[in-house]
Amino acid sequence: MLSVRIAPLLPLFLWAVSSVSADTCSEVRDNTDIEVSSPLQLAYIDEQTDYWSASCSALKPSCIIFPRSAAEVAAVLRVLNTNNEKFAVKSGGHSPNNYYASIDGGPLISTQRMDHVLLDPTTGVIDVGPGNRLDEVAKKLHGTGWTFVGGRIGNTGVGGLMLGGGLSYMSAQYGWSASSAISYEVVLANGTIVTASDTSHPDLFVALKGGGNNFGVVTSYKLQAHPQGQIYGGNLIFLRTPDLDAKILRAVRDFTEYNTDDKAAIIVTAERTTVNLVDSWILFLFYDGPESAVPPGTFANFTSLQPLLANTVRTRTYADMMAESNWVVLKGLQVQIGTESVPLPAAVDADEVLVEGIHAHWRNVTDSALLVPGMVASVAYMPFPKRIAQAARERGQDLLDVDPDADRLIVELDYIFLSPTDYSKMEGKMVESYSGIRERVVEWQAEGKLRNVYLPLFMNYGFYRQDYWGRLKAASRQLAREVAERVDPAGLFRTRTGGWKP
The missing domain is CATH 3.30.465.10 (Uridine Diphospho-n-acetylenolpyruvylglucosamine Reductase; domain 3)
Structure with a gap:
């Protein structure tokens, strides 16, 4: 009698067992010509260690699959549909969020071979x-x-x-x-x-x-x-002083509002390391044309600042600037990245919002992490003038759907450190950093110091605990x-x- 009751459930039971036990790596390796690399093989090791954050490299996929075409990707996905394995898809592995382009115990689909x-x-x-x-x-x-x-x-x-x-x-x-x-x-x-x-x-x-x-x-x-022909770009590096903080932050605020040359762009970043061995500002300047084409005064608020330690800004090719930019990627360390969006303050409120508010908050948080081994903390202030939103809308719809009604700043927060045992501590510092900025922005908006405008989060700089979808429009x-x-x-x-x- 018991067997009669179980019999109708047998196909479902067998499907569940096979679904759980199915192995994507073996299925793809045994039944297709798609390249599959296992642990200890060179292709696996090269790809698994090629992440920005060591925390992602610490996650070990069961295998790495290297499809070369859409048809081969389709074959892999059809196998995944027969089981319940977790998996990941990797492009460059630049996201430091664990499990976004990395996986532990399941197959990793690397797009490395699709490099046309x-x-x-x-x-x-x-x-x-x-x-x-x-x-x-x-x-x-x-x-x-x-x-x-x-x-x-x-x-x-x-x-x-x-x-x-x-x-x-x-x-x-x-x-x-x-x-x-x-x-x-x-x-x-x-x-x-x-x-x-x-x-x-x-x-x-x-x-x-x-x-x-x-x-x-x-x-x-x-x-x-x-x-595009030649471009003008590179870095300005300054030794940090308290009065320089105010000058640089005012300069990036003014540039965001007053620059009318769409070919000009800038990022300003503050950098600190363990025990404050380094405490500096590193600026990224870019102009879509050679130095001779840059209108006089375009970057004067930045190039006139002191004390200047280094200047790599020059006429070059875009390919050269992209290759040189990789100095910021420190391999073998733990990386966390987060972000916030801020309405551009009026000139009269710039010091309260940027200098005494956001930047002072960031320095206060990082003060408590200066003894973490190998710690590098940075905050970047990126102009997001209304012209960017206008240019995006002119070229079609996207999910961010930023209104061209106000100038904004995108703030990027980075924490880099040596030991995985400090991950939870530094995660707390990251949450404290972006949450503190958000709380201040909301308060300033209520007080009328900042405009009450739409402030989505920028996905490429988001921390995994941030509510990306909740900050988009309904x-x-x-x-x-x-x-x-x-x-x-x-x-x-x-x-x-x-x-x-x-």
Whole structure:
């Protein structure tokens, strides 16, 4: 009698057992020609150690799968649909958030072998594979007269940059990096390969511009490149003094409001290390043209500051600047990154908001971490003038949907340290840092010192505990949910990969 009751449940039981025990690595290795690398093999070791943060390298996938095409990605996803294994997809591995492009105990899909950059020299349209890093794309386009709207650090992977939106030195001219997208080749959760564009799956096309890894695996980005010759760029490095803090922060505030040359861009960063062995300001200057084309006075508020320790700003190629930018990537250390968005304060409130408020708060938090071994703390103030929002909107819809109604600053927070045993402590410092900025902004808005404007978080700089989706507009959240449920009804990407989920 008992066997009669169990019999109808036997197929379901056998499916559950096989689903749990199915091994993606073995299935792909034994039944396809797709490259699969196991622990101790050289390809596995090279790829597993190639993350910005050592915390991601500490997570050990069961194998690393290296598809070379959309068809091979589709085959891997079809295998994943037969089991319940967690997995991850990696472009450059620049995100330091654990499990976003890294995995422990499940398969890692590396896009490294999809590293094509195909340029139409007449139209400037490029097909770019997600296995490229930004410095590699710049190198491959070097000498063609065309450039792409990439990020600011060459080590960054194309996939993570584009799916998060992508902020560029050229954003005032062309919007987000994703604003230059013409179409995406996407492998959906069920293995279907589609093209997302303005005319084909248009909702998916919008969702991929700021929606992260929730909708499929993008295997090729068709982008509009832009004409470019030599550029003027590099770093200014200053020894920190208390009065210099105020001068630099006022200068970046004024530049954000008053600069009218879309070809000019700047980032200002403050850097501190363990026991304050280094306490400095490092500025990144960029102009989309040679030094001779820079209008007089464009960067004068910065170049006139003292004490100047080093100046690497010069006329060069974009590829050269992208390659040199990788000095900021310190391998073998733990990395955490977070962000906040701030309405640009009026000149009369600049000291209270930026100098005595946000920057003093950051220094107070980092004061309590100066004994952490190998600690490097940095805060970056990035102008987000309304022109960037305008340029993005001129080129189509995206999930961030920033209104061109106000100038803003994007604040990036980075903590780098030596030992994984300090991870939870430094996580607390990160949360304290961005939460303190947010609390101050809300208070200043209530007091009328800052405008009450829309302040989304920028995904590419977000900490995993931040509420990325909660800070977007309701319409963007709804669009993302609807698209995710339609293209991935079983929730393969929403439940079995890391990242912010709509």
